[in-house]
Amino acid sequence: MNNKKTFTFEEIFNQNERRIHYQIHRLNINDPHKDFYQEGLCAMWNAYEKYEADKGPMATYFNYTIRNRLIDKIRKEKHDTKHAADSIVISEAEIDDGNHLKMNGNTYPIVGYSGLNGKDPYLWERLKSELTENQWKWVNLYIMHDMSVKAIADQEETTVDAVKSWGKQVRRKLKDSEFRKRISWNLEL
Incomplete structure (x- = not known):
């Protein structure tokens, strides 16, 4: 053998x-x-x-x-x-990136940002002046550069939950009619 x-x-x-x-x-x-x-x-x-x-x-x-x-x-x-x-x-x-409102076990999409005019630099400057640094990072990276929440968290060396929180704060401000008047943004919600 x-x-x-x-x-x-x-x-x-x-x-x-x-x-x-x-x-x-x-x-x-x-x-x-x-x-x-x-x-x-x-x-x-x-x-x-x-x-x-x-x-x-x-x-x-x-x-x-x-x-x-x-x-x-x-x-x-x-x-x-x-x-x-x-x-x-x-x-x-990536699917649950904070762009949904969860209530009573149901998920509803949050109002989109189709009304944002990417060609109006003054709108972006006014918006930037009204937001915190982290909120502006979310607007810039998530909305303008179409990065995922995970990618932003990795780039900024923070958690996904923190980035989602920035987005929620921005959305809350954008829903406020007084805030939209301050930045001269007329969006039908």
């Missing part, structure tokens, strides 16, 4: 298949789709191909290779799961 040239892989497989099951059981892996079994089988094949008799017993090498490949697969799946979860969180943050 120490010389791979005298035994075919089928013979080695028949003698050592239980090693795969043993390692799966030992690592407490739930394998309903046999993905880990297949990974163990590939590891056994690679071990069979790379085995050198003068380096030690084949059984030890099989155990080592199978176990480490299964552990690598566990780590990869955890990484992929975490990456998918992070992507979901980012997507939800």
